[in-house]
Amino acid sequence: MLKKILVANRGEIAVRIIRSCQEMGIETVAVFSDADRTALHVLKADEAYHIGPSPSAQSYLNVPRILEVISISGADAVHPGYGFLSENTGFSNAVISAGITWIGPPPDVITTMGDKMAARTLAVQVGAPIVPGTTEPIEELAEAESVAEKIGYPILIKAAGGGGGKGMRIVHDPEGLPSAIERARSEAGKAFSDSRIYMEKYLEEPHHVEMQVFADQHGNVVCFGERECSVQRRYQKIIEETPSPFIDETLRKSLQKTALEITHACQYQGAGTIEFLVDKHKNFYFLEMNTRLQVEHPVTEMVNGIDLVKEQIRVANGDTLSVEQKDISPTGHAIECRIYAEDGFHKFTPSVGTINRLDIPGGLGVRFDDGVHAGQVITPYYDPLLGKLITWGRDRDEALIRMVRALSEFHICGIETTIPFCLEFIRHHSFSTGQYCTHTLEEIFDDVIAGMTLQDTDKQIAGSIAAILQQQKTVKTVQAPASTPSNWLTTGRKENLR
Amino acid sequence: MKMVTVIDGHEFEFHIQQNHQELRIEYDGNQVMADCVPLSNGSFSVLLNGKSYLIKLYANDGSVEVTVGQQKQIIQIKDETRLLLEKYGFKSRELNHVGEIHVPIPGLLTHIFVKPGDKVEKGEKLAILEAMKMENEISAPVAGMVKKCHISEGTAVDKGELIMELDI
Incomplete structure (x- = not known):
């Protein structure tokens, strides 16, 4: 069994991985940049090593230094989390060549499935539907014009x-x-140093639905059901749920069958996600495969009662999956809201500053995968995800009302967060009735902003009074509780008087 | 002492009396029982006639951004001096600041889309600030004319720096 895992990441996912390791009796090694000396993952891990200056290119992406720390710490495995080096085959190859266990799919699978063109070609080979469009990059304008004519406008141009x-x-x-x-x-070209583009049909009221798959080294492949990820801003997810309120049992079975076939075909190992687009007529199309743990994996864990990180570690260790497909039967409903250091009022502008108070919601069915602590300074160097709030309920209504309750009691002071936005969004009838697609956020944005505005008169008066009292400096200051006198101190003082 | 707060166009008038430790607040002719205790820098627990509120305050150029629960609004506070000045036609101090565009977070100012003399609509894109791996749009808070640009494209900027001024 693995004894010590280096977590090559930061923030909530590093903390999340460390927690599973601790439950498995595996020691953990954290790595950190200048800005992260007192970050939560450093405080939670058994060991922590500095890997460079704050910019991630010089720290969390610094492969030579991370390899050095693997060797210094004596770690026998590496978990890359998501983002950073999780899909970097140079890093995974270097880890494997050093005789260290890589907790993720084999590098050649990352290469194949990481290239969107190659992944589409493989999907077509197993008979998976893909969005009508080009499988080869577009070279000439004339070619683009004829393809667009054939598949019909509107069309979408995407980077390969x-x-x-x-x-x-x-x-x-x-x-x-x-x-x-x-x-x-x-x-x-600027963003990815790769200016190849392809074209596809633009879908009506599309849903972004993904299937969580898992494979071990012995040829066993399972699917843990879907996640509905259609609430997105800047093409990035912010609220996810499972099961999807849009998917019926027939469609679910088809998606699962296709997901399993693709996973088999690419000889996958570990945790993976097959992403689909589903249009309003319930036609589905393979989009891409993510060869890593997803940010939104907790909703799948909540309804399946399984720890996906533990499963990843088992598979990397060469063990068989702890469940078979016939044992998988999701229970209840789970919703996740991503809590970002972003100002929902101002087009999700990132917010930086010191978190001077953190009231994390609790109670039955509430989980917060945290990446920060009170007193922590949020810097502009990294992804602004502070943590993920997940609620579980026996059905969608219960999970939803529980999320409303949990968000209402969630207070982060000192920086702006997406808490108010998420709260108003899930209360909006589009979400509460489950009638939403990837366009919904933009369509109802103004309604949501209006809901985030203080309108209740009693609350306006309360706010006014607080503001006046603060300005008048008449607010009572918190008094430190009178401490019980210690006998040692009393005796000591008496002795000093002699 | 008389105090007026303005929220979203509504005016609320309070009368405040302080005798030593005791604070008496009157609103709409009714005595209000208010108990306000700070929780952290900028956050307060307020008990108002028995109702409990968690309130965050962020003072900003003569106005206060107030969050009650998860809902937010801008409050203007006017004391007796201010009320008197306004009565005689003096412009509010903060109105002079509305046209100033400051850097919201540290980053790199990659694009500026306007130049002095340009007319801009409220919400119009003024500049792009790259921070936290993202391109953030800085838009005009009010309609007006660009008076002066203080920072040029491609400059690394710190929070609070003045980017440009608009005449409104």
Whole structure:
């Protein structure tokens, strides 16, 4: 069994991995940059090593230094989390060559499935539907025009080498095509040093639905069901749930079958996610595979009662999966809200500062995967995810009302967060009735902002009084509790008087 | 002492009396029982006629950003001096600051889309600030004309630096 795992990450995911290791009796090694000396993952791990200056290129992406720490600490395995080096085959190959266990899929699988073109080709080979479009990069404008004519407008132009919305363009008519291709190429070239682009049909009211798959080294492959991830801002997810209120049992079975086939075909190992787009007519299309643990994995854990990180560690160790497909039967409903240091009022502008108070919600069915502590300074160097709030309920209504309750009691002072936005969004009838797609956030944005505005008169009066009292400096200060006199101190003082 | 707060166009008038430790607040002719205790820098527990509120305050150029529960609003506080000045036509101090565009978070100012003399609408894109791996849009808080740009494209900027001024 593995004895010591180095977690090559930071923030909530590093803490999340450390927790599973601790329950398995495995020692943990954290790595940190200048800015993260007192970050939560450093405080929670058994060991912690400095790996460089604050910018991630010089620290969390500093492969030589991380390899050095692996050797110094005597770690026998590496968990990369998500982001940073999780899909970097140079790093995973170096780890494996050093005789260290890599907790993730084999590097060649990361290479194949990480290339969107290669992944699409593989999906087509197993008979998975893909969004109508090109499987080869577009070279000539004339070719683009004829393809667009064939699949029909509106079409979407995407970058072959990346994601996150960079290089993406919607084109509604032939006139807009040349300039859209030009801009997409330049953006993709700058962002990913790869200006290859491809084109596909733009779907009506699309849903982003993904299937959690898992494979061990012995050929066993299972699927833990879907996650509905259609609430997105800047093409990045913010609220997820399982099961999806949009998917019916027939569609679920088809998605699962396709996901399992792709996982088998690429000879996958470990935790993976197959992403699909589903249009309003319930046509589904393979989008891509993520060869790592996903940010939103906790909702799957909550309804399946399974720890996916422990499962990853077991699989990396060569053990068989702890469950078979026939044993998997999700119970209840789970929702996740990502708590980002971003100002929902101002187009999700990142917020930096010191967290001077942190009231984390609790109670039955509430889980907070935290990455920060009170007193921590939020810097502009990293992804602004502070943590993830997850609620579980016997059904969607209970999970939803529990999320409303949990968000209402969640207070982070000193920085702006997405808590108010998430609260108003899930209360909006689009979400509460389960009638939403990837366009919904933008469509209801103004309603949500209005809901985030203080309108209740009693509350306005309470706010006014607090503001006046603070300005008048008449607010009572908190008194330190009178301490019980210690006998040692009393005796000591008496002795000093002699 | 008389104090007026303005929230979202509504005015609330309070009368405050302080005798030593005791604080008496009157609103709409009714005595209000208010107990306000700080929890941390900028956050308070307020008990108002028995109701419990968690309130965050962030003072900003003569106005206060107040969050009650998870809902937010800007409050203007006017004391007797201010009320008197306004009565005789003096402009509020903070109005002069509305046209100032400051850096919200440290980062790199990658694009500036306007130049002095340009007319801008409320919400119009003024500049792009790259921070936290993201491109953040800085938009005009009010309609106006660009008076002066203080920072040029490609400059690394710190929180609070003045980017440009708008005439409103």
